[in-house]
Each structure stands twice: as C-alpha cells, then as structure tokens.
Amino acid sequence: MSKNTLTIDGKPVQFKEGETIMEAATRAGIYIPHLCHDPELEPQGNCKMCEVKVNGRNCSACTFPAAEGQKVLNNTKELNENRRIIVQMLFVEGNHLCPGCEKSGNCKLQAIAYSVGMMDYRFPLIYPKREMDSSHPDILLDRNRCIFCEMCVRAGREVDGKDVFAISGRGIGNHLIVNSPSGLLKDSQLEVTDKAANVCPVGAIIIKRHGFEIPIGQRIYDNKQIGEVSVATEKVLEEKIHG
Amino acid sequence: MTWSESKQEKVLTIVCKHEKRQTRLLQILREVQEEFHCVPRYAIEIVAAELGLSRTKVEGVVQFYSLLSLEQQGRFHILFSDSITDQFQGSRKLMDYMSAKLGVKPGQTRSDGKVSLGFTSCTGLCDQGPAGLVNGHWISRLNESQIDRIVDMVEREVPVSSWPLEFFHVEDNIQIPGLLLQSPIEQGEALKQSVRQGFDEIFIEVTRSGLRGRGGAGFEAAWKWRFCAEGPEDYSGLSLVGRNERYVVCNADEGEPGTFKDRILLNSNAHQVIEGMTVCAGVVGAKQGFIYLRGEYYRLRPKLEAILANRRANNLLGKSILGRNGFDFDIEIHMGAGAYVCGEESALIESLEGKRGVPRVRPPYPIDRGYLDQPTVVNNVETFAAVAAIAAYGGAWFATHGTEKSKGSKIISISGDCERPGIYEYDFGISIAEILMDCGAENTLAVQVGGPSGGVISGKEYHRKLAFEDLGTGGSFMIFNKKRDILEIVRNFTHFFAHESCGFCTPCRVGTTLLKNQVDKICDGHSTALDLVGLTSLAKFIKTASHCGLGQSAANPVLGSLSHFPQAYKDRFKDVVFEPGFDLDESLETARQMSLRDDPWAHLEQ
Amino acid sequence: MAEKLKIATTSLGGCFGCHMSFLDIDERIVDLVDIFQFDRSPLTDIKHCSEYVDVGLIEGGVCNSENVHTLREFRKSCKVLVAVGACAINGGLPAMRNFVPLEECLAESYLTGEGIVNPQIPSDVELPLLLDKVHPIHELVKVDYFLPGCPPSGNAFWRFLTDLAAGQTPTLPYGLVHYD
Numbered sequence A: 001m002s003k004n005t006l007t008i009d010g011k012p013v014q015f016k017e018g019e020t021i022m023e024a025a026t027r028a029g030i031y032i033p034h035l036c037h038d039p040e041l042e043p044q045g046n047c048k049m050c051e052v053k054v055n056g057r058n059c060s061a062c063t064f065p066a067a068e069g070q071k072v073l074n075n076t077k078e079l080n081e082n083r084r085i086i087v088q089m090l091f092v093e094g095n096h097l098c099p100g101c102e103k104s105g106n107c108k109l110q111a112i113a114y115s116v117g118m119m120d121y122r123f124p125l126i127y128p129k130r131e132m133d134s135s136h137p138d139i140l141l142d143r144n145r146c147i148f149c150e151m152c153v154r155a156g157r158e159v160d161g162k163d164v165f166a167i168s169g170r171g172i173g174n175h176l177i178v179n180s181p182s183g184l185l186k187d188s189q190l191e192v193t194d195k196a197a198n199v200c201p202v203g204a205i206i207i208k209r210h211g212f213e214i215p216i217g218q219r220i221y222d223n224k225q226i227g228e229v230s231v232a233t234e235k236v237l238e239e240k241i242h243g
Numbered sequence B: 001m002t003w004s005e006s007k008q009e010k011v012l013t014i015v016c017k018h019e020k021r022q023t024r025l026l027q028i029l030r031e032v033q034e035e036f037h038c039v040p041r042y043a044i045e046i047v048a049a050e051l052g053l054s055r056t057k058v059e060g061v062v063q064f065y066s067l068l069s070l071e072q073q074g075r076f077h078i079l080f081s082d083s084i085t086d087q088f089q090g091s092r093k094l095m096d097y098m099s100a101k102l103g104v105k106p107g108q109t110r111s112d113g114k115v116s117l118g119f120t121s122c123t124g125l126c127d128q129g130p131a132g133l134v135n136g137h138w139i140s141r142l143n144e145s146q147i148d149r150i151v152d153m154v155e156r157e158v159p160v161s162s163w164p165l166e167f168f169h170v171e172d173n174i175q176i177p178g179l180l181l182q183s184p185i186e187q188g189e190a191l192k193q194s195v196r197q198g199f200d201e202i203f204i205e206v207t208r209s210g211l212r213g214r215g216g217a218g219f220e221a222a223w224k225w226r227f228c229a230e231g232p233e234d235y236s237g238l239s240l241v242g243r244n245e246r247y248v249v250c251n252a253d254e255g256e257p258g259t260f261k262d263r264i265l266l267n268s269n270a271h272q273v274i275e276g277m278t279v280c281a282g283v284v285g286a287k288q289g290f291i292y293l294r295g296e297y298y299r300l301r302p303k304l305e306a307i308l309a310n311r312r313a314n315n316l317l318g319k320s321i322l323g324r325n326g327f328d329f330d331i332e333i334h335m336g337a338g339a340y341v342c343g344e345e346s347a348l349i350e351s352l353e354g355k356r357g358v359p360r361v362r363p364p365y366p367i368d369r370g371y372l373d374q375p376t377v378v379n380n381v382e383t384f385a386a387v388a389a390i391a392a393y394g395g396a397w398f399a400t401h402g403t404e405k406s407k408g409s410k411i412i413s414i415s416g417d418c419e420r421p422g423i424y425e426y427d428f429g430i431s432i433a434e435i436l437m438d439c440g441a442e443n444t445l446a447v448q449v450g451g452p453s454g455g456v457i458s459g460k461e462y463h464r465k466l467a468f469e470d471l472g473t474g475g476s477f478m479i480f481n482k483k484r485d486i487l488e489i490v491r492n493f494t495h496f497f498a499h500e501s502c503g504f505c506t507p508c509r510v511g512t513t514l515l516k517n518q519v520d521k522i523c524d525g526h527s528t529a530l531d532l533v534g535l536t537s538l539a540k541f542i543k544t545a546s547h548c549g550l551g552q553s554a555a556n557p558v559l560g561s562l563s564h565f566p567q568a569y570k571d572r573f574k575d576v577v578f579e580p581g582f583d584l585d586e587s588l589e590t591a592r593q594m595s596l597r598d599d600p601w602a603h604l605e606q
Numbered sequence C: 001m002a003e004k005l006k007i008a009t010t011s012l013g014g015c016f017g018c019h020m021s022f023l024d025i026d027e028r029i030v031d032l033v034d035i036f037q038f039d040r041s042p043l044t045d046i047k048h049c050s051e052y053v054d055v056g057l058i059e060g061g062v063c064n065s066e067n068v069h070t071l072r073e074f075r076k077s078c079k080v081l082v083a084v085g086a087c088a089i090n091g092g093l094p095a096m097r098n099f100v101p102l103e104e105c106l107a108e109s110y111l112t113g114e115g116i117v118n119p120q121i122p123s124d125v126e127l128p129l130l131l132d133k134v135h136p137i138h139e140l141v142k143v144d145y146f147l148p149g150c151p152p153s154g155n156a157f158w159r160f161l162t163d164l165a166a167g168q169t170p171t172l173p174y175g176l177v178h179y180d
C-alpha cells in the first residue's frame, strides 16, 4: 500500500497529513454517521455518533487524527447498535414531537434514527422543561429539540464572526443561551443568512415561514438514507474547503 | 455615588485587581459571588465588557460551577456534604433539623435573604463528618447542639469571621505516617540538592525512583516530564515564535469523594509540595506554575499564600532561585468553584484559563499542548511531595519501598465504618486486610477503593493488595459495614456522577441521568428482573462511549455492585414480569384531591 | 384452513388517527380478515378482550385511570402487544401537558379559564381520573413491538401485520419507518 493509507472496514483510504479520520472518509466517499461535524467547522467531538474502532479502540472519527496503517471499523453491528443508543438518548433527553416539527423529514437526528432502525425509545423519557424563543422576525429557537451539538455556537464564532450562541449550565442541565442584553434572539446579531441560523442538524433553529414548502413525504430523508445524501454533499464541501 | 454605582464600582475593583485578564475570569467571578452572594446580571455585563468576552461566555462559566450562582443566595450560605459517609453519619437528618429551625429548605434562600441551604458533593472532610461549608469555610463534626449555636449566630447575623474558631477546627488526623510523612524534608533541602547535582541528575533520580502519579491514573512522572521538556517548539499556526513556555500545574482539586490526603499535605507539608513543583520547573524549564486548589479548600488558601511569600523572601521562588542564574519560577493559586470534572487534567487546564471545565479532545495531551496551548505538566499534590523527597534523599531510597511496579508509598484517606478514620501511609503492596485491621474496621461488608470512580471489593478479596497492578487508588478508601445497604451506596455514587457530568458528550450527559433514574427506580422498589438487562447494557455503553474519565467511570458503582452483590439487586426486585417505574396510585393524587374523590375507582393498584 | 389469529385494537390517549390510517390498507382489509379475526376493537364494538388474543394494537398514551385498566386487560390477553403510533410510543401531543402541573391544567380547564360558566372540577365515579403525567405505554406494561409514525402508514400496518402473521419478526424497509 502507498504511504498515508488507512483502511475503513477493510477498504484502503488515502489521507493527508494532519487530517482526521472523518475528513479522510468523507473525501473517500465513505459515510461515518455524525451529528456535530461539519466540514466547515472546527471539529469538537461531543455527540459521539461518529465513534469508530481504531485498532480495536473506540475513537471519535471527527477528532481522531488519521495515521498510517490504522484499521478503522465503522459500519459494524456493534457500532451501529451504539449509534442507536445515542439517538435514543437524544430523543428521550429533549422533547421531540416529530409530528409537529417543521424539520421532520429534513432532520439529521431523525434520519440517523431511521437508518439505524430505531423503533422505540428504550429509555424512560425525561420530559425536560425548556424555553422557546420566537422573538426574532425570521428565526425560531425551540430549545426542546436542541441536542447540544454546538454547531450554531461554532458557526457563529468561526464563520459568521458573531458570538451569538453559547452553552450554559452543566450536565443534563445544559442549555443554549443567546448573546443579547435581553437574552432574546431578536436583540442578537443573528441574521437569516448566517451559517449559525442554518447549520442546526435538528429543528432547534428554524427559519420561519419555510417549514412546509416541501410537503412531508418528499423531504430529504423521507426516501433517501442519510449516508447517501451526506456523501453526495459533504464530499464536495470537504474537497472545496480542505483541498 | 448612588447605591448601584457603588456596586458597579465594587465589580470593577475586583476586575482590576485581576488586571482584566481573561484567564482570571473564574477567580473574578468567585470574588463577585463572595461579595454579592450571587453573580448579578449587571456584574456579568461589566466583567464581560472589561475582559473583552461575550456575556454568554461569562454566563456559561457562572452556570457551570456549582459554587457560583445567578440566583441570590443568603448572606449565610450553608452547604452540607452529601458524600455517602456523611450521609451515613446522619447528615440528611441534621439538614432536616437545621432546615426546620431556620425555616428554609435545602436549595432555597430564605425570603429575608439572610440564609440559604444546600448540598455539595464532597467537602474533603469525610474523616470528621458530618461536615459542611459556611460561606466557604469548613465546619466539621456537626451535631444538633452545634447546629443550635450556628442557627443562633446566623439569626443574630454574627459575621463568620467572628465565630468561635473551634467551629472551623479541622484536624490532620494522621493515624499512621509512612515513608513521606515520617521524613518530611527541610525547607529548601530538595532545591539545594538539585542545584548542587544539576537538574539532569535530578531527572535521573526521579526516573530511578520509578515514581508514578498519585492522582489516580499512575503515569510515570519522569516520562511525563521528559515529553514536556522536549515538547514541540514553534507550532506552525501559533503566534508564539521561539521556544514555547512551559507550565507546571499542581492538581489540588481532590474532588473524589472520600479523598482528603491532599488536604493534609497542603495543610502541613505545603513547603514540600511547592518544592516538588519547583524541582519539576527546574527540570522542564518552566517559569510559571499554578496550584489549582478546589473551591472547598478555600480555608487553606491564606496559609498557602503565606508560604509562597515566605519562599519568595527566602529566594526559593521568584527570580534566580538559590542564586542560580536563569532559574526563575513562581506560582499562582487558582481556586476551583465546585466541579469534580475539573480534576481531570485537561478540564483543569480549561478552568485555569478561566473557562468552563470541559475536558479537551486528546490527542494533543497537556504535555504537548496544555495551558495556553503550551507544554504543561500536571501532577497531583502527593506526586510533587514525593518528588521533593526523591530530590532530597535520592531515587534509590524511594525505590526500595513498594512493589516492582509500584514504587514507594501511598497516602490513603480512610473514612466510613471503622474505629479510626483518617490518614494512613503505607508502602505499596499492603493488603486490604491489614489496612482494615489497622483502622479498626469490623463486620466489613465492602470497601470502596478509589472512591465512586474506583471499584468496590467484598470479603473474598481482602487479601488483594494496594498497588497499581492490583488495586489502584487516588487515595479514597471508604469502608462500609454489614449494616449498610449496598444499593444506597450505589445510588449516592450514581447521583454524584449525574450531578458532576459536564454535559459535553451525549453518553455521559444523558447516560448518567438515565442511570440515576434507573437506580432510583430499583431502590424505590419499582423494578423487576427485566430491568437488569437494560441497566447492564446502559452501564457498559456509558463506560465505553464517554469522552473522558468521568463518564468512563460513572457506571463503575453499578457494574461493580452487580458483579459483587447481585443478591442486593434481586432482593429489591418485585416478583412480577413488569412493574411501572413510578407509583401509579400516587400519580392520581392531584386529580383525586381536586375532584374530591376517594371512592374505590379513584385508586389504582401498582 | 388454519384457525385465524385474533387481533384486538384500542385507542387510549390518542386521536384515532392510527385507526384511520390502519383502514388505509384499503381493499387489502379483505386479505387481512382472511388471516385475522377482530376481537375487542372500536371496529367491532366488542367491549372486552377474549381470554386469549394473538396480537394487540394500542394507539395512544396512558393519560388516565381507565387507560391503565384497558392497557392491563390488553397485556393480560394479548400474546404480542404492539405500541402503535407516536402517542403510544412517547406520549405524543397529549404529553405536552407534562410540562404543566396537573393542578394548573385542571384549574385552567374547569375553574379559571376563559368563558367558564359554572366553575367546578367534574367529580363522578363514572369519570376516570387523570394521571399526573401522560406516559408512553411501555412505562406501564411490557411492550413487544413498536410501530412508529403519526400515524404509521397503511403500508406500514400491512407489512407489520403480514410479517407477524407469517411468524417472522416484523421488519420495515426504509421509507416505512416514520416518526411523523
């Protein structure tokens, strides 16, 4: 094998110096499930959806550096079972009423749940009490659906150059806060064109008045698996950003 | 000046005292909290503006640390330790007693703003519990008559600084001193020896000693130091050019319930600890060091500051230490603010930088990129104390003690059901049975070695030995006798982890709470054998999928008790296939009351 | 021909949407009644389950004491119990009241709310009492299978039941599993 090669589920994959396993996989068109990773943002590794086995050890693909000769396992029964547990945890942690959610069908949490065959919640629901913020004319923040991926936090800081969102609290009491004197979205710098307003993988940050443009049943993941969609879009993005 | 202006003035004074440094954020907020008994919104605005941070970053820090609060607390803020040993010593009952006398519930502030009550995970006084904190000051060996007096002083608003000193009396409680505690070094002895021999030689001594970290994980100290010393230069992408700074950090967070040996070292052997840090600085070439002191050890701070000042005066800290040109090193104390996870070295570094204590992604490790992205050594208090002794007496002296893989001695803190709780120091390799004998433990049901994150052992295993290769411990050694209910212990530990999870990663953030709910369900008698399957798989998942050591050990109490005390679980299970996880009849109570019904149809069987 | 399998259905705290969707299997209902005989169900108006039922489909979450009794009857009779639809699986829309204390809910509805003429909390032994919280059914009884959707599509019902009838673990292909 040539230099800078690792294997993912037995398939050789080339990587560049300094790349993560996720980046190498994306470039090679291999889907590793992820919720808190975006090619445009600094990886953070909080959702643990991308957990793979590297030479027998559990690692987060989005943060773990690729290295020569690594044997990476990704699409295995055990790892997919773990991913099912993670989506189940995220579902019971928040208040996800998909039937009433505009994001339904375009939601990455839901899509991963579909693709790992989540039929039930496994755990008792937590039913947390969380605030909704509909003050902004164009953007809705429904904390009931937040999964703490911090994509909006990072997108604001790294791409938009605005520090709009942050995580406050600790542990299960974590909650998203908004940088404005009133704590409301309407008084923040957030604009509808910002990456922070558009990056949320779930229905926690939603652009108003667009929710039902595409009818249910014809939305992104209604008939296509997230792996397929992700590889098609993120491979291009990855190559554009990191060459 | 108006009233509100004077308040803002106070905030500004605090900010300026800390030179408006961002890394000082947590220190600033602690002082604001002390001044105002909360961190008011306007203070967040001022601090954020002055430090050039967003208000959300500041608020995020306030809400992360349990000793800081947005809500107004009482002028007397009283916290009771909720550690299991305190609970077994009757802390909950005492809290009820105090709560009734003061007319305020735990977690609340009395309407007159005078007093608030609460629980805290651990105060580091498990050997002299039930213990707590009054405005950050230790109070130990609580009982009803003492509480009567406290309540009286609170009602009369006697400032804590005027309370009789006996209230704050805390003993070292050294029961059996060993290798280190028996032969403390003279002040400056280790440094003089180092300067005489040269730091290259001292590094060889430390290597020869085989010293492994005393904080838990047991990494070889010399190995860590070498990587830090040789650490990478000139990162591309970093603004720093030339040789990177190096930092030495003493981990005095001691947050593991049941551990209090660092408290004694800092109270009575601080010179030696600081000297160990200084030796380390000499070896790795660091100019700046930090002691990260847990918030609950507030009372040790003045003493430590005095020792640092004394050492500066004696040329054992500061510029050209012992007259050696270029040997410059000084130490700052950073206080924690109630977050167990900040004992994890990368979370500790985040906290030192003034941030939320969220563990970093590794690699890179702190020895590579630590404080301010510079190579940083983090070692435990006891590790540094041992370093000083090794520098003074030689590596060989140390290595003749202990076992092949675990050289030297270990200081352990014993609490729980025994005649003589306190501090014991043994050469590694001592058996659990011998320790139990020494401290007068009888009828022992279980020993929790290494605190909630460690492991539980039962009678069959008391021949096992204290050593990294057998039973490792950061120092916590809790003893439980046969009157104790193992599941209550598991419940306490599981609640501890749920409370202390930083919330960064899904498996631990959600998993620890699910685990807590499951264990509650079992303890409350609402479970069946079916629940066991789910409990085990959840526990194993949290252990393997979590981001840091906290999550990775959060399920240990469940897994350990399941394998050692399966019967304790079986005894609680109902003999049915399925049992709702809550009290059904109870959940009709509101509707019953509001509709004024109590007929048979207004009730449900479980 | 082998004896038909018995199937029972009910709606607890649900909107009957799942039952309506069930009927969306359209003319396949004819094939279905070749395999299944309907026992207790709003479709048959049989009020109680037979002693032995093969499959029980539950729509809706557990909101009140009557739901508890019904659910228990189903669990007792049915060999295989299926949580059908979002409400049975996670409480669904009715569970939105879980964020408000029951006291406030009742007060708002019967005492203090707008346009209330004769404010009083209904009290009659015939009326089921509300539980403090709405619960998914798996928190009260053991559930064997889950059929998500709000409602699950007719095709999902069809596939699920024919799999069961064929004696195999129901597996729904991508596109038939929906949470909305």
Ligand SMILES: Cc1cc2nc3c(=O)[nH]c(=O)nc-3n(C[C@H](O)[C@H](O)[C@H](O)COP(=O)(O)O)c2cc1C
Binding pocket: B212, B213, B214, B215, B216, B217, B218, B219, B251, B252, B253, B254, B255, B256, B340, B341, B342, B343, B344, B345, B346, B378, B379, B380, B381, B383, B548, B549, B550
């Ligand atoms: C959740 C957690 C809490 C920890 N708490 C402490 C602590 O209070 N004190 C300590 O010395 N090490 C603690 N550690 C271990 C540190 O991460 C680190 O390994 C240690 O400070 C290194 O010092 P040593 O090599 O001298 O032991 C903790 C680790 C974890 C995961």
Ligand code: SF4
Binding pocket: A095, A096, A097, A098, A099, A101, A102, A103, A104, A105, A107, A108, A109, A110, A145, A202, A203, A204, C179
């Ligand atoms: S965010 Fe996704 S999972 Fe949550 S309710 Fe909306 S569609 Fe469902």
Ligand code: SF4
Binding pocket: A145, A146, A147, A148, A149, A150, A151, A152, A153, A165, A176, A199, A200, A201, A202, A204, A205
């Ligand atoms: S609002 Fe959305 S993007 Fe932001 S942390 Fe929550 S889930 Fe992630």
Ligand code: SF4
Binding pocket: B341, B358, B359, B500, B501, B502, B503, B504, B505, B506, B508, B509, B546, B547, B548, B549, B550, B551, B552
């Ligand atoms: S394991 Fe727990 S404490 Fe550690 S990073 Fe994850 S959430 Fe935080």
Ligand code: FES
Binding pocket: A033, A034, A035, A036, A037, A044, A045, A046, A047, A048, A049, A050, A051, A060, A061, A062, A063
């Ligand atoms: S995508 Fe890697 S942890 Fe979230």
Ligand code: FES
Binding pocket: C013, C014, C015, C016, C017, C018, C019, C059, C060, C084, C085, C086, C087, C088, C092, C149, C150, C151
């Ligand atoms: S009634 Fe079917 S999902 Fe609510």
